[in-house]
Amino acid sequence: MPIIIQQRSKCIGCNYCVEQAPEHWRMSKKDGKATLIGAVQKKEFWSLKIQEAEKEKNVNASKACPVKIIQIR
Ligand code: SF4
Secondary structure, three states, X not given: OOEEEEEHHHOOOOOHHHHHOOOOEEEOOOOXXXXXXOOEEEOOEEEEEXXXXXXXXXXXXXXXXXXXXXXXX
């Protein structure tokens, strides 16, 4: 299964990931950064396993992220 990894601390809150994959991303009203919904935190990295069918949208989110903090493995 693919895994999304976000280095959340470096998020600049541009909303591009939400536009690409709204099922997995939302903007936090608390700190203005993107939250990977349902993700597990390990230090500054958040990760979430997804289905193969959900990968493409998140690859697009990764490509759209201006600070390159979204990885898909
Ligand atoms: S695309 Fe990157 S910088 Fe922009 S909100 Fe999403 S994670 Fe943050």
